[in-house]
Amino acid sequence: MMDISVNGLSFSYDKDAILADINIEVKSGSFVCLLGQSGCGKSTFLRLLAGLEKPSSGKITIGNEPLTNASLQRGMVFQDSGLFPWMSAGENIMIAIKQKFKDMSASDRKAEALRRMKDVGLDESAFNKLPKELSGGMQQRCAIARAFSIDPPILLMDEPFGALDAVTRSNLQNLILDLWKQETVNRKTIFFVTHDVDEALLLATDIFIFGQSPSKIIHSHSFCREKKLDSKSIYDDPNAMELRNELIKIIYDEVQKKSSNTY
Numbered sequence: 001m002m003d004i005s006v007n008g009l010s011f012s013y014d015k016d017a018i019l020a021d022i023n024i025e026v027k028s029g030s031f032v033c034l035l036g037q038s039g040c041g042k043s044t045f046l047r048l049l050a051g052l053e054k055p056s057s058g059k060i061t062i063g064n065e066p067l068t069n070a071s072l073q074r075g076m077v078f079q080d081s082g083l084f085p086w087m088s089a090g091e092n093i094m095i096a097i098k099q100k101f102k103d104m105s106a107s108d109r110k111a112e113a114l115r116r117m118k119d120v121g122l123d124e125s126a127f128n129k130l131p132k133e134l135s136g137g138m139q140q141r142c143a144i145a146r147a148f149s150i151d152p153p154i155l156l157m158d159e160p161f162g163a164l165d166a167v168t169r170s171n172l173q174n175l176i177l178d179l180w181k182q183e184t185v186n187r188k189t190i191f192f193v194t195h196d197v198d199e200a201l202l203l204a205t206d207i208f209i210f211g212q213s214p215s216k217i218i219h220s221h222s223f224c225r226e227k228k229l230d231s232k233s234i235y236d237d238p239n240a241m242e243l244r245n246e247l248i249k250i251i252y253d254e255v256q257k258k259s260s261n262t263y
């Protein structure tokens with residue numbers, strides 16, 4: 001099991017304290033959504049989980065091992081897809097597969113890339129297209145296929161659907177949920193940054209809200225997994241709507257606190 005513990009984690013860029021004493025426990029296979037106002041340090045927290053930054057103090061432990069460096073154990077998906085613009089969609093996925101499965105033949109890599117593309121709803125015609133020849137939604141599908149192709153136990157997603165229209169966004173929310181649920185054994189642990197409370201309600205097993213920086217976790221909520229609602233029923237459920245209002249109020253109050261400190 002790859003449970004994740006974050007203990008007394010603090011982080012500063014030079015003298016700017018960004019995160020202060022973050023403590024969370026996440027069970028392997030959870031879908032964790034991170035909410036909080038812009039600039040509070042959510043992306044920085046993901047970078048620490050990725051091993052791209054080192055904590056100023058405190059530690060992150062994954063399955064009893066301290067996190068020390070970046071690793072293929074943790075995949076990342078960003079808002080802007082992060083695909084190499086000079087490579088085709090297929091090559092972007094194949095290069096990731098090559099990193100992980102060094103001995104795999106070129107033809108097997110191609111077959112695997114095509115399989116991963118199919119899993120995310122991209123057909124063969126997208127394989128040879130450059131990212132700029134794909135829509136924003138298709139680029140994100142490709143980025144998700146690339147992240148899943150190295151099969152990391154932990155997936156870090158930084159506002160992956162933030163730049164998409166509502167319909168594409170909803171389709172991709174369902175896609176990521178389906179891909180995550182499909183793995184009944186060794187399900188991935190996903191950390192997903194979003195500004196959208198509705199998105200968090202739909203996707204998360206666990207929600208953490210970051211406060212203003214230097215940021216602490218100011219609120220957390222875990223769902224009873226069996227009772228999770230889908231996108232069709234969530235707005236008809238009074239408990240879900242009550243929780244939605246509570247979360248929005250917590251974020252709003254925190255933003256107000258910051259405004260009253262600033263002006």
Ligand SMILES: Nc1ncnc2c1ncn2[C@@H]1O[C@H](COP(=O)(O)OP(=O)(O)OP(=O)(O)O)[C@@H](O)[C@H]1O
Nearest residue numbers: 013016018036037038039040041042043044045213
């Ligand atoms: N490389 C860096 N050097 C110095 N400061 C940085 C660096 N990267 C981010 N910051 C600062 O750290 C703070 C937190 O940034 P971060 O991107 O983690 O916030 P966020 O919550 O993800 O914001 P948003 O929701 O707007 O993406 C911000 O004040 C930002 O300006």
